[in-house]
Amino acid sequence: MVTSSAASPVRRPGAEMLVRPVGAAVDAVLGTRGCLFTFHRAAPPALWERLPNREFYLDLDFLDRLLGYLAATGWSVVTIAEALRRTARGEPGDRFVNFSVDDCYRDTYEAVIPLFRRHGVPVTLFVTTGIPDGTLPLVFAGLEDVLLNNDRVVVDGETIAVATPEARRAAYARIAAAWDADAPAQHYVTFCAENGVDATAMHWTHAMSWEMLEAVRDDPLVEIGGHTVSHARISRLPASQAFAEIAGCRDRLRERLGVACDHFAFPYGRSGDCGPRDFDLVKEAGFTSGATTRKGLVRRGQDAYRLPRVTLGGAQRHLALAELHLTGVSSLAARVLGRV
Template sequence: MTGLSKLGIKTALNALYWSRAHEIAAPLTGGLGAILMFHHVRSARHGRFHPNRHLDVTPDFLGAVIRHLQQRDIDIVDLDEAMRRLAGSTPGRRFVVLTFDDGYRNNLTEAYPVLKAAAVPFTVYVATGLIDRTAIPWWDIVGEIVAHNPRICGRVGDSELDLPAGSVREKEAALEAVIRQLTTCDEDEQRRAVARMAAIHGVNARTLANSLMLDWEEVRAIARCPLATIGAHTVGHYALSRIDAGRARLEMEESRIRLFEAAGVTARHFAYPYGSASAAGPREYALAEELGFETGVTTQRGVLQGGEAPFALPRISVNGGFQAIRYIDLLLSGVPFALERGVKRLRGITSVAVVASASTR
């Protein structure tokens, strides 16, 4: 997300919040509850360039979110309780589920003390290849490359990159350009390209993964906590829709097998890597059900209205660039998502009207 587009989103969200329209509409749009999604929980980073800032929140902000939910009498529940409430015949108290993706060490060292002190349940979705170090958190590696180099060179597929990265603005533009290339190429070429770039720019991918990701003893430590649920998140953190069905099935199934072998965890819940409509769809939802998972969470935006398919559950990303309680309130109201759906419908109607008009000419 560029600085300009983020500013535009913030301006729109702030205008919506201060209008108080979300408070009026929330009974209609807020649904029964929501699943919040976090990644890194760590102290604020120094310096002006913060790669992948949207994945970071501070422990203080996590604590503030929990306290605010409790003050609003919103229950913080685990996924099992959330599904029971969604299946219920009568509406109950509103609820929120706290989820953490990928398996970052700071989920244990920074988030867990906050969660334990508040005595609230949470779910950590573990990509087992990141724990085994057979897969790499390529987005963090690219961020490290851009952060520590004044120029970024490399090859992604058939494209040669040569980007200035001296100033903060150049670094932000370079990071966006590299990630754009990496998310449009083949999944395997993506990993090869990142490995090549890391070697060129002096970043040791294994060392970085060792510093960022949990190891198996730490996964077991989380699993022993009665507040914790460990979910599966594939082995290699691939966009499942971009690999063939057999390989996608193995990614899902083997992550669950590895969690049981290495941590004694029976993973009943699943998170699709990336989780957008383009990264996970009906094929992946069907695979999750066939493999015996009980839920599958996406990153498609929205609150839980009841009646959602259990293998296509929406979530709300808690974005590190928007660390203010007003954004939490606004998103939990469901109003931004209702407006987003309305705009999409309007665009669809407009497109149909244009086509119909053109067909009569």
């Protein structure tokens, strides 16, 4: 187990201090409290402000502040394996957090892992193996890159102006929604041809490679788990295909990296994206846990194959909101509103 110790200074107390007593009151009644955070990408604040799809990223400065805040307020940052051990023990007053990065893009290697190392705490990588294998086109990363670095782009023969951050965000939302509805990879091939983009070079601009994964596989602060082969929505697949996505990912990671790969995270991960059949398939594939993105806290008695995780998105740049996640208030609100 590794806990926060070498963290950056915490800013002057703010609204988050008003929320903390809620969590303390709940702890007194229910004991162990764990919060599993997840995100996809991270960027420095100046770039984050300009990104066409900035909700997909965490501001690195905020992540730095959050890790410092957790250390200062007595939270342990742990691996999924340690989170499961603590959940089984259920010791009163035990509070822990896990951070997992889904998919695993290049910035995971270049920015996220170094930040966690500086704080001396672990991070979990849930790897979609099609990314380092180069078989999964990074359609939306490529779309975002072209929009970010050009004032004009061509889409289906039409030239559109994207000279401002607002125009880029609007264009990204419109184009991504249209592609997502119908064969995004085919749309991306056409888009690359229209805009003179080398799709292979673009892939490796954003992908985490096997060489990068090999460089961190023995790091005690890096835990590696599976996230399917092609980032498929598991609930939509026949059982045989779903199992191939789950087990194939584990087999590939074990073959290529020689890691145990005990833990799995469902792509998308909400209530419509994975269900009882899929949880059983994860167990059958040899994993010891399965993580969703259904909001909630982890407590004693938690089913290891239905782990809740709280997604951190770009707009979440305030410690007060993080504290709402840590207390479980935001998860309760999500369930009341049916956003699970």
